[in-house]
Amino acid sequence: MSLLIKGAALFGTETSDLLVVDGRIAAVGSDAASQAPAGVETLDADGLVALPGLVDLHTHLRQPGREDAETVLTGSQAAAVGGYTAVLAMANTTPVTDTAEAALRVWELGREAGLVDVQPVGAVTKGLAGEELAELGLMARSAARVRVFSDDGKCVHDARVMRRALEYVKAFGGVVSQHSQDPALAGPGACCHEGEVSGRLGLAGWPGIAEEVIVARDVMLAKHTGSRVHVAHVSSAGSIDVIRWAKAQGIDVTCEVTPHHLVLTTDLLVGYDPVYKVNPPLRPTEDVLALREALADGTIDAVATDHAPHARHDKEHAFVDAAFGMLGLETALGVVRTAMDDDFDWNDIARVMSRTPARIAGLDDHGGQLAPGEAAHVTLVDPTARVTVDRAASVSLSRNNPWHGHELTSRVVHTVFGGKVTVRDGALA
Numbered sequence: 001m002s003l004l005i006k007g008a009a010l011f012g013t014e015t016s017d018l019l020v021v022d023g024r025i026a027a028v029g030s031d032a033a034s035q036a037p038a039g040v041e042t043l044d045a046d047g048l049v050a051l052p053g054l055v056d057l058h059t060h061l062r063q064p065g066r067e068d069a070e071t072v073l074t075g076s077q078a079a080a081v082g083g084y085t086a087v088l089a090m091a092n093t094t095p096v097t098d099t100a101e102a103a104l105r106v107w108e109l110g111r112e113a114g115l116v117d118v119q120p121v122g123a124v125t126k127g128l129a130g131e132e133l134a135e136l137g138l139m140a141r142s143a144a145r146v147r148v149f150s151d152d153g154k155c156v157h158d159a160r161v162m163r164r165a166l167e168y169v170k171a172f173g174g175v176v177s178q179h180s181q182d183p184a185l186a187g188p189g190a191c192c193h194e195g196e197v198s199g200r201l202g203l204a205g206w207p208g209i210a211e212e213v214i215v216a217r218d219v220m221l222a223k224h225t226g227s228r229v230h231v232a233h234v235s236s237a238g239s240i241d242v243i244r245w246a247k248a249q250g251i252d253v254t255c256e257v258t259p260h261h262l263v264l265t266t267d268l269l270v271g272y273d274p275v276y277k278v279n280p281p282l283r284p285t286e287d288v289l290a291l292r293e294a295l296a297d298g299t300i301d302a303v304a305t306d307h308a309p310h311a312r313h314d315k316e317h318a319f320v321d322a323a324f325g326m327l328g329l330e331t332a333l334g335v336v337r338t339a340m341d342d343d344f345d346w347n348d349i350a351r352v353m354s355r356t357p358a359r360i361a362g363l364d365d366h367g368g369q370l371a372p373g374e375a376a377h378v379t380l381v382d383p384t385a386r387v388t389v390d391r392a393a394s395v396s397l398s399r400n401n402p403w404h405g406h407e408l409t410s411r412v413v414h415t416v417f418g419g420k421v422t423v424r425d426g427a428l429a
């Protein structure tokens with residue numbers, strides 16, 4: 001099976017053809033077409049930017065347990081529409097992904113859907129209870145090859161448990177992705193950022209320091225154990241200061257930011273719309289600006305969506321009772337392109353949304369390049385399109401989309417996963 005992608009601007013620069021044969025990039029350049037077999041399927045990419053397929057380090061697919069909010073199939077569809085070719089599926093399902101068997105099940109559902117690589121994240125602790133380590137080694141050695149472990153949704157708050165998890169994953173090059181939120185400083189009933197707005201609205205908040213103390217502790221534990229820690233959805237300027245310092249010391253820490261934390265602020269809460277309720281909470285403008293700066297200067301390694309679909313009956317409640325989380329897969333690229341200025345070019349986007357997240361997750365088949373020999377995971381983007389987001393047009397099963405009505409720059413036109421066209425002209429193929 002072969003595919004000829006014609007006339008794309010690779011990473012937004014040089015225009016070239018890409019020939020795909022048997023799921024791999026076979027040739028790049030002006031002579032690629034001449035090497036194509038007769039009757040080759042072609043994909044017109046005139047005027048489009050070609051990026052390596054996007055990789056999301058942080059997705060909630062909700063299966064098993066909450067198939068009313070999302071399934072591996074519908075989440076894979078949303079991912080493909082968003083330009084993704086791999087997603088890391090978080091472990092906070094019901095039951096929790098804390099055994100090799102559970103991880104294999106998610107991995108197999110992903111293969112059946114066949115639209116992106118669905119790589120299960122393993123829980124750090126059994127049942128996300130924060131006490132006993134889950135089957136880390138068995139998950140790592142299973143066919144699902146789990147490398148990222150996280151109790152996301154909950155923080156591994158016991159320092160002894162975190163230390164042991166870091167020591168354990170080191171043996172197989174794993175990483176612990178931490179939901180940094182000290183429960184003692186972030187509860188009870190905390191549902192937004194603690195500050196002037198939460199005071200005015202009469203909502204219980206949690207402050208940036210509840211994140212920062214865990215980030216600071218974890219980088220010291222990573223240093224002590226010589227292991228690797230990843231900070232999920234970093235949201236505060238103080239955390240950035242800690243991470244910048246830790247990296248300068250040579251500590252093995254990486255971090256991700258969500259598209260929503262790059263743009264949306266606490267001020268949006270004035271209407272008490274639960275679509276803006278998320279963990280970590282939307283922060284004030286100072287934090288948002290610090291996050292953008294840190295993404296631009298490389299302190300933040302990756303953009304991850306934290307796509308968190310919720311059924312209507314969990315989200316459409318009074319603000320205090322609604323579930324935490326928002327959709328992200330279909331809009332991520334447009335939000336990042338719109339939020340970051342023109343100094344942040346397509347190569348930077350490929351770095352933070354494909355190459356580096358693949359490296360953090362140990363996904364060898366997602367090399368983040370567009371070169372012969374690479375698996376043919378390719379995202380083709382119209383760089384000049386302007387799209388007004390319509391939540392009803394989503395392929396996700398859920399509708400908790402904070403970008404409804406926003407105008408975003410750029411649009412994913414085609415997605416190619418392992419040589420197969422999964423999205424054509426913006427719609428599932």
Ligand SMILES: NC(=O)N[C@@H](CC(=O)O)C(=O)O
Pocket residue numbers: 060092152153154179277278279280306308309324325326
């Ligand atoms: N981000 C959220 O607000 N919610 C996530 C959990 C999480 O990422 O912490 C969820 O599972 O719904």
Ligand SMILES: [Zn+2]
Pocket residue numbers: 152153154179232233279280
């Ligand atoms: Zn989280």
Ligand SMILES: [Zn+2]
Pocket residue numbers: 058060090152153306308
């Ligand atoms: Zn999450």
